[in-house]
Amino acid sequence: MSSGISRRTFTTSVLAASAAAAAAMPATAGAAAAQTAPVPTGTLLPRGTALRSLDVIPSANLTSNPDRVLVASLQGLVAKTSAEGIFIDEGGPGAVWKNFLHTTYGITLNNAYPTWQQLLTRFRRLVRGYIRYDMTANPASVNVASSLGGPLNALIVDATQESSVQALGVTRLLLDVSDKDEHWAYSTYQSLFADHIAAELNPTVYYHLRDYITLTDSFTFYDGVTKWRAGVLGTLQPQATLMGYGNDETAMIQQASEEGVVSIPTDLAPNLSVLSGIHSTDGLTQQPEPAPTTAAKHYVTFVISDGDNVAWNLWGLHEYFTNPVRGSFNVGYGISPSLVDLAPGPLRWYYENASAGPVWDNFIAGPxxxxxxxxxxxxxxxxxxxxxxxxxxxxxxNLRICEILDDQPVFKRSDLWEPYLRQPNIDALFYFGPGAKGGIRWVNGKPVIAQRNVLWGGQTEEPELIDDINKRPADPTSADGYTLVLVHCWTKSLTDVQTVVKGLGPQVEVVTPRTLVRLVNDNHAV
Structure with missing residues (x-):
């Protein structure tokens, strides 16, 4: 990875780096950006200002797409400096997180500003001006405006909203990007953008993630898997993060990985600017399980997929987790370690609501x-x-096991596993990549356990999986005595897992990922 340009203090001379930039932007915009203090950082990722209260606006009250973009923009600007945040309430799991912040962290909830006009009136003192874009004529201009809104402390405003925004007292036009694209934004203003984080986001995504983009001054683009995209990622600093999601999973992750950039799927994640405003990690502890006793059994563990996806963690996983059959068998869930920074409240909710005996829910780090x-x-x-x-x-x-997903059949590549298993907080790896057919490898005295089966609609259905597992040996000293099953969250439910569990013979025992690793260690299975 090449080293990028460090983000500098913003001045008028920086903003006027070219004649075109100078002509396009008033000098006051640079001064406004210079007054913005850096946002706090967690373990690695930026966080919103430590939160004390939330002004709640129902998502149903945002009746147009430009309204959704505007409120997300305002939400991110407010989170830069204010302990009073904005929360877009979608209902469902979103309402659960909002209420949990109130009951567990003492965050005050305020419903007095239910329209974007009222919110803007309340917080316009935190806005230096506005950037105009045109969603209808030039969808790419939404991303251009999002990229620049954070660095310039500017509200991003669609052409159709301009007169309404001016009537509310935000009258300073800092920049018009109505006819601009992402390439222009990057070539003209690269020095304004954060050098450790960027975002890949479809312009048709309106309020999800855009608040966090504004908070973090992230350059935002949607270019496909192109040479230009590789160049953007290559100029980010080491250990950089790409938020959002692109349009070709394997190719986009491959290209980002080649540049040393970690991707966090967040394109449909709302409210990260305020969820990250909980800075405490208190309560991020899973319930301990009793030490297992080895028996002449075939041991099976089920792991729910897509733990890397923060948007899934905040929405789909909650709905999956509330299935009424949960608590009738042991199960593991992948979840993103980055929630420690991005949304520690929801992570704590999962831990506090997990089954904790006689069967257990266990969380492990996603791929x-x-x-x-x-x-x-x-x-x-x-x-x-x-x-x-x-x-x-x-x-x-409090995550002890990490999932691994790769695009190559690399289960035997001990050189890849050694950096992970050298770490004291990582007890084992679960390998879900190509060529995973069961098996256990030992690296630094710790196991790499390969997936043996999937429960996945169109690939392996319940009857086939039941039959496969029941035929396997009850031998805990052998790798063949263990089955790791990846459950595809988009095509299978906990009810489907329960069907498999009920079909297993008495020689099979279903355990959590944590217990599986303990049994493998106790028996040094090979």
Whole structure:
């Protein structure tokens, strides 16, 4: 990875780096940006200002897409400096997180500003001016405006909203990007953007993630898997993070990994600017399980997929987790260690509401660490650094096992696993990459356990999986005595897992990931 330009104090001369930039932007914009203090940083990722209260606006009250963009922009600007944040309440799990912040952390909830006009009137003192874009004529201009809104402390305003915003007292036009694209924004204002974090976001995503983009001054683009994208990622600093999501999973993760950049799927994650405003890590502790006793059994553990996806963690996982059959069998869930910074409140909620005897819910780190990467594609020094940072996240999030997903059949590549298993907070790796057919490898005295089966609609259905597992040996000293099953969260539910569990014979025992690792260690299975 090449070293990028460090983010500098913003001055008028920096903003006027070219004649075109000088003509496009008033000098006052540079002065406004210079007055913005840096946001606090957690383990690695930026966080919103420590939170004391939330002004709640129902998402249903945002009736147009430009309104959604505007409120997310305002939300991110407010989170830069104010302990009074804005929360977009979508209902469902979002309402659960809002209420949990109130009951557990003492965050005051205020419903007195239910429209964007009222919110803007309340917080316009924190806005230096506005950037105009045109969603209809030029969808890419939404991302251009999002990129620049944070550095310039500017509200981003669609052309259709301009007169309404001016009527509320925000009258200073800092920049018009209505006819601009992301390439222009990057070539003209690269020095304004954060050098450790960027975002990949479809312009048709309106309020999800855009608040965190504004908070973090993240350059935002949606270019496909192109040479230009590789150049943008390559100029970020070591251990950089790419938020959001692109349009080709394997290719985009491969390219980011080659540049040493970790991707965190967050394109549909709302309210990160305020969820990250909880700075305490108190309560991020899973309930301990009793030490297992080895028996002549075949041991099975189920792990729910997509733990790397913070948007899934904040929405789909909660709905999955509330299935009424939960608590009738042991199960493991992948979850993102980056929630320690991005949303410690929801992470704590999962831990406090997990089943804790006689059956257990167990959380492990999603692939392939603090975010989605392919370890085989990462430069060796980047992989080493990521493992060290992951160790810090694992310690603070009480996560002892990490999932690995790769685009190559690398189960036998001990050199890739050594950086992970050198870390004191990582007890084991679960390998879900190509060529995973069961098996256990030992690296630094710790196991790498390969997936043996999936429960995945269209690939392996319940009857086939039941039959496969029941035929396996009850031999805890052998790798063949263990089955690790990846459950595809998008095509299978906990009810489907329960069907498999009920079909297993008496020689099979379903355990949590944590217990599986203990049994493998106790028996040094090979």
């Amino acid at each position: 392939s660490g603090r975010g989605y990467t392919y370890p085989s594609e990462m430069p060796a020094d980047a992989l080493q650094a990521q493992a060290v940072t992951l160790n810090a996240y694992m310690g603070r999030g």
